[in-house]
Amino acid sequence: xxxxxxxxxxxxxxxxxxxxxxxxxxxxxxxxxxxxxxxxxxxxxxxxxxxxxxxxxxxxxxxxxxxxxxxxxxxxxxxxxxxxxxxxxxxxxxxxxxxxxxxxxxxxxxxxxxxxx
Numbered sequence: 001x002x003x004x005x006x007x008x009x010x011x012x013x014x015x016x017x018x019x020x021x022x023x024x025x026x027x028x029x030x031x032x033x034x035x036x037x038x039x040x041x042x043x044x045x046x047x048x049x050x051x052x053x054x055x056x057x058x059x060x061x062x063x064x065x066x067x068x069x070x071x072x073x074x075x076x077x078x079x080x081x082x083x084x085x086x087x088x089x090x091x092x093x094x095x096x097x098x099x100x101x102x103x104x105x106x107x108x109x110x111x112x113x114x115x116x117x
Contacts, residue, residue: 016044025091027112030113037105040102055091055093056092059090059108
């Protein structure tokens with residue numbers, strides 16, 4: 001929803017209405033995954049983009065804990081380190097403004113086995 005002030009087209013600062021595009025993940029080692037994306041289209045940011053939240057968790061664990069990494073608005077990639085070998089991860093990326101996070105892009109990928117990535 002686009003909010004306006006005094007019937008003008010001035011936008012209030014709200015969260016992005018579109019997720020980052022072209023999300024991809026690459027296994028760099030048995031414990032590192034590189035995540036890349038393209039920026040949110042400018043007309044869907046709705047304010048000043050402050051950065052991106054990259055959330056991830058290991059799939060198949062009884063107790064699911066989500067970890068979040070935050071990068072600045074000009075960053076379009078992050079290396080997630082310290083992961084468990086040969087494990088499946090769900091990764092979600094969203095842009096955020098001062099009002100909060102927007103829609104997420106999501107991908108699922110695996111870390112490698114030692115020497116097999």
